Amino acid sequence: MAGEKKGLQLLDFWVSPFGQRCRxxxxxxxxxxxxxxxxxxxxxxxxxxxxxxxxxxxxxxxxGRPVCESLIxxxxxxxxxxxxxxxxxxxxxxxxxxxxxxxxxxxxxKKVYDCGxxxxxxxxxxxxxxxxxxxxILKTLEGALGDKPYFGGDEFGFVDxxxxxxxxxxxxxxxxxxxxxxxxxxRLAAWAKRCGERESVNKNLSPPEKVxxxxxxxxxxxxxx
Amino acid sequence: MGETVKVIGAFDSPFSHRAEVALCxxxxxxxxxxxxxxxxxxxxxxxxxxxKKVPVLLHxDRAIPESLIxxxxxxxxFxxxxxxxxxxxxxxxxxxxxxxxxDKCSTPFWLSxxxxxxxxxxxxxxxxxxxxxxxxxxxxxRFFGGDTIGLVDIxxxxxxxxLSVFEEVAGVxxxxxxxxxxxxxxxxxYTSHDTVMxxxxxxxxxxxxxxAKKDIFVSTVKSMAPK
Numbered sequence: 001m002a003g004e005k006k007g008l009q010l011l012d013f014w015v016s017p018f019g020q021r022c023r024x025x026x027x028x029x030x031x032x033x034x035x036x037x038x039x040x041x042x043x044x045x046x047x048x049x050x051x052x053x054x055x056x057x058x059x060x061x062x063x064g065r066p067v068c069e070s071l072i073x074x075x076x077x078x079x080x081x082x083x084x085x086x087x088x089x090x091x092x093x094x095x096x097x098x099x100x101x102x103x104x105x106x107x108x109x110k111k112v113y114d115c116g117x118x119x120x121x122x123x124x125x126x127x128x129x130x131x132x133x134x135x136x137i138l139k140t141l142e143g144a145l146g147d148k149p150y151f152g153g154d155e156f157g158f159v160d161x162x163x164x165x166x167x168x169x170x171x172x173x174x175x176x177x178x179x180x181x182x183x184x185x186x187r188l189a190a191w192a193k194r195c196g197e198r199e200s201v202n203k204n205l206s207p208p209e210k211v212x213x214x215x216x217x218x219x220x221x222x223x224x225x
Numbered sequence: 226m227g228e229t230v231k232v233i234g235a236f237d238s239p240f241s242h243r244a245e246v247a248l249c250x251x252x253x254x255x256x257x258x259x260x261x262x263x264x265x266x267x268x269x270x271x272x273x274x275x276x277k278k279v280p281v282l283l284h285x286d287r288a289i290p291e292s293l294i295x296x297x298x299x300x301x302x303f304x305x306x307x308x309x310x311x312x313x314x315x316x317x318x319x320x321x322x323x324x325x326x327x328d329k330c331s332t333p334f335w336l337s338x339x340x341x342x343x344x345x346x347x348x349x350x351x352x353x354x355x356x357x358x359x360x361x362x363x364x365x366x367r368f369f370g371g372d373t374i375g376l377v378d379i380x381x382x383x384x385x386x387x388l389s390v391f392e393e394v395a396g397v398x399x400x401x402x403x404x405x406x407x408x409x410x411x412x413x414x415y416t417s418h419d420t421v422m423x424x425x426x427x428x429x430x431x432x433x434x435x436x437a438k439k440d441i442f443v444s445t446v447k448s449m450a451p452k
Contacts, residue, residue: 062314065314072324075317076316076317080314095298096287096302098298098301099289099295102294103289
């Protein structure tokens with residue numbers, strides 16, 4: 001294709017936890033990239049051309065070639081830049097440990113965002129149900145963490161990258177869901193704080209109050225009281 | 226490696242087949258433990274407490290659930306022909322289309338079979354559109370993986386062998402050779418492959434079993450909120 005830009009570009013939306021996974025992975029590998037904020041209400045030619053199937057962010061462009069789906073992007077970053085970055089891999093080398101990492105990242109994908117959305121989008125009985133489910137989901141993840149400093153063990157890894165952006169949403173879940181992550185899942189809360197001390201996480205997560213504000217705006221837009 | 230390999234699976238399940246075919250392609254002998262999904266075993270619930278679904282791969286003392294995760298595990302844990310490409314970009318592309326099958330094809334396919342009227346027409350349009358996108362990935366190759374079977378072929382295997390059985394039971398036509406020439410050709414290649422045939426459930430048996438379960442299938446869509 002003519003005029004392909006060399007290097008890495010990330011098509012993203014500021015508050016997206018899925019996009020933040022990619023930003024964190026790129027920073028963990030110390031990879032320079034161009035961040036391109038997308039207007040999701042008026043999608044660009046570049047976005048539509050790069051992700052014609054889903055028309056969603058994030059999309060990573062590497063020398064103009066698109067990689068879509070956040071967890072696939074994170075694995076791509078890990079595999080394409082494994083030797084050049086000199087940084088530890090995000091996925092472990094043992095096949096079983098890799099399978100477990102993929103399982104828990106997939107669990108986060110299947111459960112957290114959808115349930116979290118129902119927490120702020122619904123009221124009454126469905127909201128109560130979402131509240132119960134979210135506590136269960138967080139406790140399950142806390143169980144997977146166990147006594148380890150990170151989901152990956154001693155090193156920050158794939159599952160940590162997959163889940164940590166959602167920690168910026170804990171405040172929103174707490175306020176709309178009347179849940180306290182500190183009380184229900186103290187080890188998870190401690191893990192969130194530990195991750196927050198890493199530069200890649202600190203730099204790329206949205207401030208929790210900003211997430212809450214953003215959801216407030218969405219609720220007004222959708223006419224949800 | 227010498228450790229025992231078992232698959233907790235189900236006769237009818239294309240997801241279960243994915244785990245088996247990956248092992249067959251690697252030449253790994255395994256024991257198949259068939260579940261009655263209406264009465265799940267202690268073994269299944271112990272090894273997949275989160276999702277309680279088949280397939281689960283048991284390799285020594287390790288348990289791996291989720292069919293696509295199993296396929297990647299088998300690719301990495303055992304010698305034999307690779308199931309994923311070597312190049313990172315090609316691997317990302319393969320993973321994308323494997324996920325596409327699970328995220329965008331499974332549900333509209335199921336709903337297109339057992340709903341009726343305008344609702345059914347909507348789901349049929351959706352699944353046909355998505356199958357067209359998938360078909361576009363063949364680009365004249367024998368398999369999605371090229372000359373050999375790969376991750377996307379394995380992920381799409383439901384549409385090779387199970388599709389026509391479900392069409393017959395539901396009285397619905399989704400993929401004709403006229404409309405989907407490449408996909409239908411691929412389906413035949415896949416289901417007639419020597420290694421695949423070792424772990425493909427007998428079509429006539431599937432047809433009989435699904436026909437007997439038709440009412441149950443129809444009732445499942447009632448609990449699935451239409452979009």
